[in-house]
Amino acid sequence: MKLANFKQTRCVRTISRMLLLLGVFSFTQTILAQVTIGSGIPPSAGALLDLKQENSxxxxxxxxxxxxxxRVNLTDWRNLYPMFSADTGYINNVGDKKDNYDKAHAGMVVYNVNNCLNTVTADGTGAYVWNGLRWESLSDQTSSLASGVQVHADQDGNQFYSGDFGDAGRWMLYNLRARKYADGTPLPASPSLDFTVDEPMWLYPMPDGGDGMDDKWVKDYEPLGLMYNGYAALGGHKLYTIDQGQEESETPGPDEVESIGAGKVQGICPNGWHIPSDREWNELEKEIYNKRETYSSYIPTDTPFSPATWNSGWETQAPYPPAWFRGSDSSNGHNLAMIAPCQTSVSGNTLKSKPSTKGGFYVILAGRITTNPVNTLNFGSEGNLVSSSLANSAGYGTPEMYTRNFFSNNSKVRRSKLMYSMFVSVRCKKDVP
Incomplete structure (x- = not known):
């Protein structure tokens, strides 16, 4: 009798253990299929992972x-960095490793802590998803635009922002990227080094020593725009036997662009926009100089500009050394207030423009491209923007244009002249109805 009871008990225990193992196995399969985190409540029927503390x-x-x-410090829009930044196989795409990894990680989400990842707006922090090709912000940039910032498209469909600068009017906050004129007339379909110095042309901005043939930097940093020579930027405006720079008067003089022909030069700009004149550049600089806290990250306790307000004498200073640098004599100035803080080769906190989305002018330091031979200079440390005002350069036999030059290591903006054969960036100003 005792032996029978013992056998019965052992049988019950064996069956119990088998049932327990079956239960554990079944539970494991459930865990592998669907999971709740935060409570012991079963996950919702359609959820693979359900985060909840209670039912609702x-x-x-x-x-x-x-x-x-x-929290991840993303370092490149178009690569899975820092995830694989030390993986040479990924970097060099050995055996299609980068292509395969990029596709496999589509949908990965992180919170990016690098404010300068997004050089278009400098609003880089926030949630990002890897879409298989690049990191894409999950925030809607256009929904948080500052008052006065508008969204437009050029004649090629490229999107750009514009900002309201008070009496100075509305200006582009990106460098132009159009490859044809607003009437559809194309510039050369692609960059070429086979051109004459007086032929309208565009090239790509790129690091020093480059020849303008590589599109990588524009793809990675769209606000760089394209580089245009004067013939392309101004679209045939070549009346260079008079000096069209601003005169010492409150209204445009007879030789200024505002008094010639239509009063403005559309050039490569979209319809409803034009290349700003020398006088209009001065108006913009004055607005930003006098209202630095509106357009930049300067605060009242920062070292003030010296003098405190714009000096109208700067507007007609000679566009050659030593007078061509104009503005504050202090370590702070309107040059720094106009330059984008997130640059490809500039570090430090001296560059102060607000992001494009917040109405800052956001100068991009794309350098300039010379000819004979074609060569990029000062990429990442200098920005050159064209004006429609020409200088009297008849003695040289070739047009020269007034420009504005911005430098990463100077508090002042330079008003200078460059030859038409030079390739520089373009910002357009909105026409006044």
């Missing part, structure tokens, strides 16, 4: 806490 009805609150994404 009709989509109501089921938690007092949230999902905290990993």
């Amino acid at each position: 009805t009709n989509g109501g609150a089921n938690s007092t806490k949230g999902l905290l994404l990993p």
Whole structure:
């Protein structure tokens, strides 16, 4: 009798263990299929992973806490860095490793802590998703535009922002990227080094020593825009036997662009926009100089400009050394207030423009491209923007244009002249109805 009881007990225990193992196995399969984190409540029927503290009805609150994404210092829009920044196989795409990894990681989400990842707006921090090709912000930049900032498209469909600068009017906040005139007339379909110095041409901006043939930098940093020579930028405006720079008067003189022909030069700009004149550049600089805290990250306790307000005498200073640098004599000035802080080769906190989305002028330091031979100079440390005002350069036999030059290591803006054969950046100003 005792032996029978013992055998019965052992049989029950064996069956119990088998049932327990079956239960564990079944539970494991459930865990592998669907999971709840935050409580022991079963996950919702359609959820692979369900984060909740309690059940809810009709989509109501089921938690007092949230999902905290990993903080990652993303360093490149178009690569899975820092994830594979030390992986030479990925970097060099050995055996299609980069292509395969890029596709496999599509949908990965992180919270980016690098404010300068997005050089278009400098609003780089926030949640990003890898879409298989690049990091894409999950925030809607256009929904947070500052008052006065508008979104437009040029004649090629490229999107750009514009900002309101008070009495100075509305200006582009990106460098232009159009490859044809507003009437559809194309510039050369692609960059070429086979051109004459007086032929309208565009080239790509690129690091020093480059020849303007590589599109990588524009693809990675769209606000760089394209580089245009004077013949392309001004679209045939070549009346260079008079000096069209601003005269010492409150209204445009007879030789200024405003008094010649239509009063403005559309050039490569979209319809409704034009290349700003020397006088209009001075008006913009004055606005930013006198209202630095509106357009830049300067605050009242920062070292003031010296003098405190714009000096009208700067507007007609000679566009050659030593007078061509104009502005504040202090370590702070309107040059720094106009330059984008997130540059490809500039570090430090001296560059102060607000992001484009917040109405800053956001100068991009794309350098300039010379000819004979074609060569990029000062990429990442200097920005050159064209004006429609020409200088009297008849003695040289070739047009010269007034420009504005911005430098990463100077508090002042330079008003100078460059030959038409030089390739520089273009910012357009909105026509006044």
